[in-house]
Amino acid sequence: DQQVKQNSPSLSVQEGRISILNCDYTNSMFDYFLWYKKYPAEGPTFLISISSIKDKNEDGRFTVFLNKSAKHLSLHIVPSQPGDSAVYFCASQIQGAQKLVFGQGTRLTINP
């Protein structure tokens, strides 16, 4: 049972444009959500998170939006830069339970 789904395995965006990565979850008990970026041969790097009491969290070029009723979150990167090319994972958690449940990842490619 895949509780966290990233339905787009890959996404290609032109440099300077907005990248939008999507994630859906099924477990209504999840109340904390995170995005990680992963380069080849490296571990995932924490990007940004959001608690279920919010619907938006912003950090520089990165903004995460949470729609609890739709059980959907998205990561917006604007403007996109070549260094943003990586695999992006969303992860969900029941706060305090430590266990992260990951999506399958979306490979983002930023084209010059």
Add this chain to the structure above:
Amino acid sequence: SAVISQKPSRDICQRGTSLTIQCQVDSQVTMMFWYRQQPGQSLTLIATANQGSEATYESGFVIDKFPISRPNLTFSTLTVSNMSPEDSSIYLCSVEKTPRTDTQYFGPGTRLTVL
């Protein structure tokens, strides 16, 4: 964040052997975790490494196959025992730097290939 190192970074092993992976953190942390990423798959939690007590394993993972040690607050090991080709994965440790912040930071991973 935290600086996390893992050894080895990669290894190729023969079926039936065991490999111990080390995870070292640059500061004391309460929670350490071990994840597996099989080829083309997402990350899956294997177990939580508890300091001073036995690890807590997720469904589908057992101590005989993945024994874990946590001798202190900066170090943990994961052993992959009696390996088969299905164990070929990237193994990652992660830490929760500050208790109850729920943000985990990951090591670089160990890429294991079993022939």
